[in-house]
Amino acid sequence: MTAVLRASSALEPVAGYRLPLRRFAHNRPAVAGLAVVVLFLLFCFVGPLIHPTDQTHTDLTQVNLAPGGARLLGTDAVGHDEFGRLMYGGKVSLLVGLASGVLATVVGTVWGAVAGYAGGWLDAVMMRIVDAGIAIPALFILLVVSAITTPDTLGLIVVLGLVSWLVPSRLVRAETLTLKSRDYVLTLRAIGGTHGRAIGRHILPNSVSTIVVAATFQVADAILLVAYVSYLGLGVQPPSTDWGGMLSAGLTAAYSGRWWLIVPPGLAIILVVCAFNAIGDGLRDAFDVRGRG
Amino acid sequence: METTLYLARRLLQALAVILIVTVVVFCLLHALPGGPARGILGPQATAQQIAAFNHEQGLDRPLPVQYVYYLRTLLHGDLGTSYTLNDAVSRLIEQRLPKTLVLTVLSALAGLAPAIPLGMWQAVRRNKPADHVVTALGFVAYSTPVYFLGLLLILVFTQTLRWFPSQAPQGDTLSQVFADPVALVLPVLTGAASMVAVFSRYMRAATLENLAEDYVRTARAGGSRPAAILWKHVFRNSLTPVIAMLGYYVPVLFGGALVVEQLFNYPGMGLLFWSAAQSSDYPVLLGCVLVISVATVIGTLLADVVQRIVDPRVKAERT
Numbered sequence: 038m039t040a041v042l043r044a045s046s047a048l049e050p051v052a053g054y055r056l057p058l059r060r061f062a063h064n065r066p067a068v069a070g071l072a073v074v075v076l077f078l079l080f081c082f083v084g085p086l087i088h089p090t091d092q093t094h095t096d097l098t099q100v101n102l103a104p105g106g107a108r109l110l111g112t113d114a115v116g117h118d119e120f121g122r123l124m125y126g127g128k129v130s131l132l133v134g135l136a137s138g139v140l141a142t143v144v145g146t147v148w149g150a151v152a153g154y155a156g157g158w159l160d161a162v163m164m165r166i167v168d169a170g171i172a173i174p175a176l177f178i179l180l181v182v183s184a185i186t187t188p189d190t191l192g193l194i195v196v197l198g199l200v201s202w203l204v205p206s207r208l209v210r211a212e213t214l215t216l217k218s219r220d221y222v223l224t225l226r227a228i229g230g231t232h233g234r235a236i237g238r239h240i241l242p243n244s245v246s247t248i249v250v251a252a253t254f255q256v257a258d259a260i261l262l263v264a265y266v267s268y269l270g271l272g273v274q275p276p277s278t279d280w281g282g283m284l285s286a287g288l289t290a291a292y293s294g295r296w297w298l299i300v301p302p303g304l305a306i307i308l309v310v311c312a313f314n315a316i317g318d319g320l321r322d323a324f325d326v327r328g329r330g
Numbered sequence: 331m332e333t334t335l336y337l338a339r340r341l342l343q344a345l346a347v348i349l350i351v352t353v354v355v356f357c358l359l360h361a362l363p364g365g366p367a368r369g370i371l372g373p374q375a376t377a378q379q380i381a382a383f384n385h386e387q388g389l390d391r392p393l394p395v396q397y398v399y400y401l402r403t404l405l406h407g408d409l410g411t412s413y414t415l416n417d418a419v420s421r422l423i424e425q426r427l428p429k430t431l432v433l434t435v436l437s438a439l440a441g442l443a444p445a446i447p448l449g450m451w452q453a454v455r456r457n458k459p460a461d462h463v464v465t466a467l468g469f470v471a472y473s474t475p476v477y478f479l480g481l482l483l484i485l486v487f488t489q490t491l492r493w494f495p496s497q498a499p500q501g502d503t504l505s506q507v508f509a510d511p512v513a514l515v516l517p518v519l520t521g522a523a524s525m526v527a528v529f530s531r532y533m534r535a536a537t538l539e540n541l542a543e544d545y546v547r548t549a550r551a552g553g554s555r556p557a558a559i560l561w562k563h564v565f566r567n568s569l570t571p572v573i574a575m576l577g578y579y580v581p582v583l584f585g586g587a588l589v590v591e592q593l594f595n596y597p598g599m600g601l602l603f604w605s606a607a608q609s610s611d612y613p614v615l616l617g618c619v620l621v622i623s624v625a626t627v628i629g630t631l632l633a634d635v636v637q638r639i640v641d642p643r644v645k646a647e648r649t
Contacts, residue, residue, distance in 0.1 A: 051593075057604055066466075070504070127375055141534070165343065165346045165347055165350055168343070168347040168627075168630075169347045169348075169350035169351045169354065169623075170352055171581070171626070171630075172347055172348075172581070172623040172624075172626040172627050172630070173351060173354065173581075173622070173623045173626075174581040174582075174584055174585045174622060175585075176585045176588055176589075176628070177584075177585070177588070177603065177615075177618065177619050177622060178619070180588075180603065180607040180615070181358060181607070181612075181615050181616070181619065183607060184364065184606075184607045184608075184610045184611075184612065184615060185361070185610075257473070261473065261475060262476045264478075265475060265476075265477075265589065267476050268589075269477070269588075269589075269592070269604065269607075270607075270608070281475070284475070284477070284478060284481075291481060291485060292484075293483075293491065294489075296485065299478070299481060299647070303474075303475070303478040303481075303482075306474075306475055306478070307470060307473050307474050307475075307478075310473035311469050311470060311473045314469060314472070314473060315469070
């Protein structure tokens with residue numbers, strides 16, 4: 038889905054001038070978001086070491102157990118421990134979300150910087166391609182891809198990254214447009230510096246706050262997109278899973294009252310996506326950069 | 331004059347974008363195993379049949395030539411034939427699209443109706459606890475996968491309370507859809523939730539922006555009551571740009587419909603698309619992508635133009 042929610046909340050002027058880091062530290066939702074992300078990373082990547090469970094083999098003597106006792110969140114229809122599965126699936130969700138969010142930001146940054154810096158017809162053509170990409174909703178493209186092939190985790194990261202770089206490219210282009218007429222860039226060009234140097238040494242480093250904020254929102258969107266993709270059947274294949282896959286696997290079970298198969302992964306997705314959005318909001322206000330959209 | 335020029339330029343851009351979309355769809359069509367011949371002859375066709383068809387249709391000619399040919403068939407409204415449903419794609423979409431439009435329009439209305447007053451209320455009470463609570467709830471609504479929300483609604487309202495059915499209205503005609511309004515409640519609510527979150531946020535921002543304008547200060551100095559200023563001036567000035575944002579929201583609405591229709595088994599275009607993905611029915615998939623893209627381009631164009639007319643200070647963001 039797109040990131041229309043973060044239109045602009047930075048309307049309130051920030052009194053005085055403080056360092057971005059301190060401003061971020063004073064933003065309670067952002068700090069809470071950071072804590073949630075750290076906790077989930079520990080839970081999913083360190084958790085399985087403390088609470089090891091078998092997530093590859095089925096155990097038909099232990100199916101559909103209700104939460105309680107050693108089975109903190111019960112078991113699913115093939116006997117997987119649901120608490121352990123939440124860690125196991127979260128690994129994939131977080132990994133794919135983070136990696137594809139970063140990939141999308143990198144691709145978008147390069148595209149936007151080149152378009153904005155070049156200007157003229159090249160800029161016009163590159164930005165029309167971005168418009169066309171935005172006109173085809175990501176979910177639909179992903180389903181077409183799923184009809185053609187079933188990607189593995191790496192493939193999934195690449196596909197998700199390649200459908201979601203468009204918004205960051207617009208932001209970075211806008212930033213580049215304002216930066217390229219700054220004196221230091223003009224001076225560099227006048228003394229014979231290359232275009233690559235102008236982009237690499239001046240424009241990108243000066244856009245870093247915009248890029249970091251965009252990346253954070255991008256990760257939030259990517260985690261949500263991964264969940265949709267798994268739900269619609271293009272996700273990682275069993276026995277591997279992610280939170281979205283757990284949700285669709287628990288669908289019929291939930292109808293017959295086994296809520297513990299869908300509520301934990303659902304809440305995990307909401308919490309993590311909220312957390313990344315809160316961090317993005319906090320960073321944007323701290324760096325005082327324009328929202329995206 | 332300036333506006334006319336702007337309109338002409340935006341129209342040209344929109345056409346360029348649609349052309350690029352057709353190139354993308356054309357490339358996807360040719361990336362498929364078997365190419366477009368499979369799209370028309372079906373998955374059982376032999377290699378000889380495909381070769382004969384390719385020659386007959388000029389599909390062995392250079393790609394640019396074929397692209398022109400493809401564009402011509404598109405202009406005639408021909409989107410190909412479905413592999414599985416044995417019908418023209420354009421006819422299938424014609425049947426299904428109105429139902430998706432009913433769902434999306436109702437969801438948009440059900441989302442906007444609370445979002446507009448909510449956003450204004452937040453703006454008036456900005457940075458007070460109530461504002462923070464609504465903002466936080468909006469965050470949660472925005473971060474909730476649509477299908478998870480729909481699932482929770484089904485569990486509560488269908489399984490536990492038994493107020494609404496878990497299946498959307500069935501049937502091919504719109505009158506059959508409207509004959510069962512109770513069954514529409516859950517799908518519409520599911521689609522509306524994130525709209526409330528997004529548009530209350532827009533409305534809050536637009537109201538805040540207007541409250542800071544000179545005309546508000548002047549009216550206040552002239553002795554107008556705050557409520558009168560809010561409803562007579564700020565409301566009207568904030569509403570139009572926020573409504574115009576709906577134009578940018580078209581792809582999200584279609585994406586939402588895809589999920590809602592699948593979850594509630596509502597036979598609209600989203601469900602058509604989803605089942606086409608399950609059966610690798612490429613002509614249907616790509617036909618739907620084209621239709622949705624064109625709708626998105628038109629929505630964006632309308633939103634840009636309305637915002638430009640409402641507030642001439644808004645300069646076009648894109649080149």
